[in-house]
Amino acid sequence: KTEAAPDAAATPAPADAAAAPVVAAATPPAAAAATPPREEEDSLTEFAERSPLLDFANTDMAFFGDVMVALGSAINAPAATNPVLTTLNQSLLSGAITCGTDSGASTVTSPVTPSGLKWVHHDKTGYFFPGSMSVATVSGATQNGSWLSINTSQSSATVSKGVFSLHLNHGTAVSNGSYSYLVAPGVESTAMDSFPVSNFQILRNDATVQAVKDVAANKTAASFWAAGTVDGITADNKAAVILKKDASFLELAVSDPTQANATSILIELASPVAGLIRADTGMSVEQTSPTLRVRISTAKSYGRTFKARFYLRANAYETVSISPSADAFVFDGASTTNYGTNPSLACKLVTTSSSYTRESYLAFPLPAGTKTPVAASLRMTPTVAQTAGIHAVQPVPAGSWTESGITWSNRPAPSGPASATWVPAVSSRTSCDVLPAVLGLSGNSLNLCVTTQAPTSDGYVGYASRESTAASLHPSLALVVPRSEIAIWKIERFAAQASDPSVAGESADPDGDGETNLLEFATGQLPTASSRASAAIAIGSGSGAHLTFTYPRSKAGLADGLGFVVEWSDTLVSGSWSHTGITETISGDDGTVQSVSASIPTGGSAKRFVRLRVSQP
Structure with a gap:
C-alpha cells in the first residue's frame, strides 16, 4: 500500500496489530483478475489508489506461481509534506532479518536504509528489487503500544513486541513516483542470491501500461490504464491481459478491471496464429493473420475473465461437430x-x-x-x-x-x-x-x-x-482434435484435393513414380514430383559379411505410429521375406527425416533382395 506517513505525534498502533497507522490510506475498488485457462495459480490484479493527499497511484500485482511481482506507477502527491511510503510488509518479527546489498549480506535489527539493496529476507519470505533499491527502510525493532489506543474498551497496558517493517520512501511532494519488487514465499536466506530475479522482466511501469514477463514460461501480464502497446500486445481500452505462448499454443485472457466498460475491448497481438481452438462467449476473433485481433464484449461482464486458446502450426487441428x-x-x-x-x-x-x-x-x-x-x-x-x-x-x-x-x-x-x-x-x-x-x-x-x-x-x-x-x-x-501427421501432409501437398482419395489417398500415386502416397510420406518425399526414395545398398567387408541398406525415415511418420520394417529374401517368393538378423542404427537426422542404416546378413545364397515395408497402425 502507498500512503502518506503520519505526523510524528500520531499514536502508534499496538505491536500485535502489525498495521501501519494510516493518515491518507487509499481504498481500492474491487479488483478484477485475469487468469489463463486451467492455470489458476497465475493471475493479475490491478487497482487505482486515491485519497485526500495521494492524488493517484496505479498498483499492479502479477502472480506467477508462488512469485508475486508488484508494480506501482503514477504516484502523485504534490501536497504531501510528510514522506509518501509504500509498505511492502509490517508484521510481528519471526526470526532474523537479512539484507543483501552490492556489498554482501548482513543482519538487521534497528531501522536502516541500505544503499544498493538487492533483497530482504524474513520469515522464509524473500523480497527482491530488480536492479537495486536505495530508498527502502528495513527494521526489526521493538515497538510499543496499547490496545486502548485503537479501541476504548481495551486495556491501556503497554504491549512491546518486535516488528518486521519494510517500506519504500518516495519523499515529499511526489510527482510520477514508481516502484517494483518481487515477493517469493518459502525461500531460505541461503538461496536469496541465487534466486532467478532476472527471469521476471519489467517491461513497462508507467501511467499507461504496467507489464511484467515471466521469461521461462514466456508469459506476459499487462495492465492497460489506457490504450497502449507492450510486448506485441495492443489494447484499445483499459484492460487486464495475460498472454502465454509456447511452441504449439497461444493462450489469451482478458478482463475489464473497471467493470464499467459497456462496449468492448480490442486486443491485437503482433504475431499471427494458425487457428482458434476455443474462445469464451463474448469473444470475437476478427482476424488471425498478419496479426491476431480479438474483440471482447464487456457489457455486463462484471470484470469476469474471457479466455481464448489458439494453435500455431497450420492445419494441426480440426473441429468435429x-x-x-x-x-x-x-x-x-x-x-x-x-x-x-x-x-x-x-x-x-x-x-x-x-x-x-x-x-x-x-x-x-x-x-x-x-x-x-x-x-x-x-x-x-x-x-x-x-x-x-x-x-x-x-x-x-x-x-x-x-x-x-x-x-x-x-x-x-x-x-x-x-x-x-x-x-x-x-x-x-x-x-x-x-x-x-x-x-x-x-x-x-x-x-x-x-x-x-x-x-x-x-x-x-x-x-x-x-x-x-x-x-x-x-x-x-x-x-x-489433433490431425494426424499424414492428414496435415495431405493438406499441405494437395490443398483442395486433400479429401479426394483418388489423388491424396494413401494408396494413390498421383505423380506416377511407382511409389504410393503412404510411402512418399513415410520417406519424406514430394508426392507431386516423380522421384524415388533415396535408398542405397552397399556390400560390407571383413568378417561377418553383411549388406548395408540405408533409407530415409520421416519423423512425422514415426509420430503417426507408422511401422518401418526392412526385410530380405533370396527368392522374391511370397512368404519368403524375413527380418531375421537385421539390426538398425540412425546414421543421420536433419530434424525432419532420419537416415537409417540396416545391417543385413548375406547368408549363403548367391543373391539377396532387400525391401522396406511401411505399414499404418
Missing part, C-alpha cells in the same frame, strides 16, 4: 409433462414460486475412435432471451434420462460442477467450455444440463433445440 442424439427441457409448473419434441430448450429460475423454473438437457454421442480433444464447446443459439441471468452447464450421468421420457419429476441431478457460465443474448451463439466433462467420460455419451444460476425479473431464455426448423440454430458439440 457432433449433433445431439437427444434434447429436452423440463418445467416445474408441469412436473410430469415431457417436452422432448419441443423446438425450444427453455431455461428460467424463479425462487419465489414453484411454477416457472425450467432446465434443459442434451445428449451427444461421441464417435468411436475419437481422438482426445484439446477443446470441447457446447454451442447453442438463444432465440428468445428476456432479462437473461447467468446460465451454466453441468454434466449428468449417461443413461439417466431419455428424450421422450424426461420430466421435472424424474430429471437426473448433475454429476459434477459447472464447467462454464455465460449470459445469453438473442441470436448470439454461445460457446461454452465442456472439456472437463468430455475428458471425464467413462463411456461414449456426453450428457449435459443447462440451468439458470441467478434469478432475474423475467429470466426466460429459449434456445433452439434439435427439433427446430432452423437447422443452423441446432445445438452442437464442437470438439477440437
Whole structure:
C-alpha cells in the first residue's frame, strides 16, 4: 500500500496489530483478475489508489506461481509534506532479518536504509528489487503500544513486541513516483542470491501500461490504464491481459478491471496464429493473420475473465461437430409433462414460486475412435432471451434420462460442477467450455444440463433445440482434435484435393513414380514430383559379411505410429521375406527425416533382395 506517513505525534498502533497507522490510506475498488485457462495459480490484479493527499497511484500485482511481482506507477502527491511510503510488509518479527546489498549480506535489527539493496529476507519470505533499491527502510525493532489506543474498551497496558517493517520512501511532494519488487514465499536466506530475479522482466511501469514477463514460461501480464502497446500486445481500452505462448499454443485472457466498460475491448497481438481452438462467449476473433485481433464484449461482464486458446502450426487441428442424439427441457409448473419434441430448450429460475423454473438437457454421442480433444464447446443459439441471468452447464450421468421420457419429476441431478457460465443474448451463439466433462467420460455419451444460476425479473431464455426448423440454430458439440501427421501432409501437398482419395489417398500415386502416397510420406518425399526414395545398398567387408541398406525415415511418420520394417529374401517368393538378423542404427537426422542404416546378413545364397515395408497402425 502507498500512503502518506503520519505526523510524528500520531499514536502508534499496538505491536500485535502489525498495521501501519494510516493518515491518507487509499481504498481500492474491487479488483478484477485475469487468469489463463486451467492455470489458476497465475493471475493479475490491478487497482487505482486515491485519497485526500495521494492524488493517484496505479498498483499492479502479477502472480506467477508462488512469485508475486508488484508494480506501482503514477504516484502523485504534490501536497504531501510528510514522506509518501509504500509498505511492502509490517508484521510481528519471526526470526532474523537479512539484507543483501552490492556489498554482501548482513543482519538487521534497528531501522536502516541500505544503499544498493538487492533483497530482504524474513520469515522464509524473500523480497527482491530488480536492479537495486536505495530508498527502502528495513527494521526489526521493538515497538510499543496499547490496545486502548485503537479501541476504548481495551486495556491501556503497554504491549512491546518486535516488528518486521519494510517500506519504500518516495519523499515529499511526489510527482510520477514508481516502484517494483518481487515477493517469493518459502525461500531460505541461503538461496536469496541465487534466486532467478532476472527471469521476471519489467517491461513497462508507467501511467499507461504496467507489464511484467515471466521469461521461462514466456508469459506476459499487462495492465492497460489506457490504450497502449507492450510486448506485441495492443489494447484499445483499459484492460487486464495475460498472454502465454509456447511452441504449439497461444493462450489469451482478458478482463475489464473497471467493470464499467459497456462496449468492448480490442486486443491485437503482433504475431499471427494458425487457428482458434476455443474462445469464451463474448469473444470475437476478427482476424488471425498478419496479426491476431480479438474483440471482447464487456457489457455486463462484471470484470469476469474471457479466455481464448489458439494453435500455431497450420492445419494441426480440426473441429468435429457432433449433433445431439437427444434434447429436452423440463418445467416445474408441469412436473410430469415431457417436452422432448419441443423446438425450444427453455431455461428460467424463479425462487419465489414453484411454477416457472425450467432446465434443459442434451445428449451427444461421441464417435468411436475419437481422438482426445484439446477443446470441447457446447454451442447453442438463444432465440428468445428476456432479462437473461447467468446460465451454466453441468454434466449428468449417461443413461439417466431419455428424450421422450424426461420430466421435472424424474430429471437426473448433475454429476459434477459447472464447467462454464455465460449470459445469453438473442441470436448470439454461445460457446461454452465442456472439456472437463468430455475428458471425464467413462463411456461414449456426453450428457449435459443447462440451468439458470441467478434469478432475474423475467429470466426466460429459449434456445433452439434439435427439433427446430432452423437447422443452423441446432445445438452442437464442437470438439477440437489433433490431425494426424499424414492428414496435415495431405493438406499441405494437395490443398483442395486433400479429401479426394483418388489423388491424396494413401494408396494413390498421383505423380506416377511407382511409389504410393503412404510411402512418399513415410520417406519424406514430394508426392507431386516423380522421384524415388533415396535408398542405397552397399556390400560390407571383413568378417561377418553383411549388406548395408540405408533409407530415409520421416519423423512425422514415426509420430503417426507408422511401422518401418526392412526385410530380405533370396527368392522374391511370397512368404519368403524375413527380418531375421537385421539390426538398425540412425546414421543421420536433419530434424525432419532420419537416415537409417540396416545391417543385413548375406547368408549363403548367391543373391539377396532387400525391401522396406511401411505399414499404418
